Amino acid sequence: MVFARFTLRFVALAGLVLAGIAPASPQSESPVARLALVHPVTARHGMVVSQEAKASQVGVDILKRGGNAVDAAVATGFALAVTLPRAGNIGGGGFMLVHLAAEKKTVAIDYRETAPALTTPNVFLDENGKPDRQKSVFSGLSIGVPGTVAGLELAWRSYGSGRLSFAELVAPAIRLARQGLTVDDDLADSLPFATKNFARHPSSARIFLRPDGTPLRPGDHIALDDLADTLEKIAGRGGQGFYAGPIAEKLVRAVQNAGGQMTLDDLAAYKAIERAPVQGDYRGHKIVSMPPPSSGGAHIIEIANILEAYPLAEQGLNSAATIHQIAEAEKHAFADRARYMGDPDFVKIPLSGLLSKDYAARLRAKISPDRARPASEIAAERPQPYESDQTTHFSVVDEAGNAVSNTYTLNIPYGCGLVVDGAGFLLNDELDDFTAKSGEANLYGLVGGEANLPGPRKRPLSSMSPTLVFKDGELELVTGAAGGSRIISIVLQIILDTIDHGLNVAEAELAPRVHHQWLPDELRVERGLSNDTIRLLEAKGHKIVLREPMGSAYSIARRNGELTGASDPRHRGAAAVGY
Secondary structure (H helix, E strand, O other), X not given: OOOOHHHHHHHHHHHHHHHOOOOOOOOXXXXXXXXXXXXXXXXXXXXXXXOOHHHHHHHHHHHHOOOOHHHHHHHHHHHHHHHOOOOOOOOOEEEEEEEEOOOOEEEEEEEOXXXXXXXXXXXXXXXXXXXXXXHHHHOHHHOOEOOHHHHHHHHHHXXXXXXXXXXXXXXXXXXXXHHOEEOOHHHHHHHHHHHHHHHOOHHHHHHHEOOOOOEOOOOOEEOOHHHHHHHHHHHHHOOHHHHOOHHHHHHHXXXXXXXXXXXXXXXXXXXXXXXXXXXXXXXXXXXXXXOOOEOHHHHHHHHHHHHOOOOHHHHOOOOHHHHHHHHHHHHHHHHHHHHHOOOOOOOOOOHHHHOOHHHHHHHHOOOOOOOOOOHHHOOOXXXXXXXXXXXXXXXXXXXXXXXXXXXXXXXXXXXXXXXXXXXXXXXXXXXXHOOOOOOOEOOOOOEOOHHHOOOOOOOOOEOOOOEEEEEOOEEEEEEOEEOHHHHHHHHHHHHHHHHOOOOOHHHHHHOOOEEOOOOOOOEEEOEOEOHHHHHHHHHOOOOEEEOOOOOEEEEEEEEOOEEEEEEOOOOOOOEEEEO
């Protein structure tokens, strides 16, 4: 993802302020709030926080019309497919958590993309048996059967308010598509990085490139009439308007012309699935998150279980001790991810073992306070004995306390860069999230094992981590993030920063982020950590790598009937909107 230069400076400055202030207790006012550095948006009735302001407003307008959080989420999801083309989508997939306040029930909706039926375990290998990035990221073979339309429709049918029709929820997106987009600075920032992909496909070049083949510039207009026509068919027929008929035929033709193997039968067979969320307790708070094929929820809880025994609040926000403990815990979780995680419909995952407090204690015992263990010394443990770069996120809470945490994606910005000719929407390259070969890394450097090899109708593993946090049975936090493998770290740190360090959601999203994913063996940090902290971490043996701002989070906190929300300052154009 591309970040504006002024945002880099803002994050660095704020990070230095945050890093140099002693933390508050969870019950006290945050010291950063006392300095009036950053405040969240507040509301009493409802709120939507997303990466694009017009889409957030669409969701709030649905709440004002009597829709519930699910209705607003569905409308926001379709609107983002228009206003945030690099990540919002109908040609990708994702995960949604839905919390029903009256029933005190949370459900997980898995609308992750699936591999076509003709997919084989060696589909992304070259003639020498080596992973071929061209195949797994840029060709038609990289495209999974899209799940977004099915997922949003399932959420509406099962958990919508019943006051608004599906067509009414898609209508704002249709209006936005008919108007087209005027390229703003944020959109213009991202287009150059997809130019080569767009240039491969005339259907994409017509929309996103100038006649001379250069990226569109601020002020240029993007016509989206084909996308508006597609959305009208979806509004009228729901999933049947997408997974069968003319749109499906155009989609399959586009994939096959790009070298893929998708068929009309693959589209007809696609189903979004309801699953039971994963749950864990952290310092008296209940964390509820997405189960596999998301690895995020399980590993957020696994890492939190390891960290629970450490006095993070006393050590301080982003102190060397706290960062060291986070990094060492993450190494173990990502090693487990590589060994065990995959599509639960195809592989057995020792999930309750990974979530076990006893297993966390065993891993914690291996962490030295003074020494960073090299990745070569860490391998996946045995949890069984304890059995008993483009994504976007949005969060929604309504007046009744119903909530939606939704993360969906095309994978890298603009997916594989292929617009379905005559249908106007971009297709994903999500099948790169499979492990092309056991022990090899994908685009995000994540190493995988046999559990996540490609296969017919399988769903690739994901780091997307829509998450809810509860205290005494009441919803207190809705969060999630974009950022590839770093999503797990981002969501974890949002939780730690609010619970352990007493930050409000705006401060938590602003705080400098760190990330370790086992391999490559490096501790990635944002600007904002003090030089002293970096020297202390290096003295423990950490290889520090300074990175561009990591991902983006979109969060809503709820306390005593008041909502506070924040959109990540690392992105231009994002907005928290409430009323």
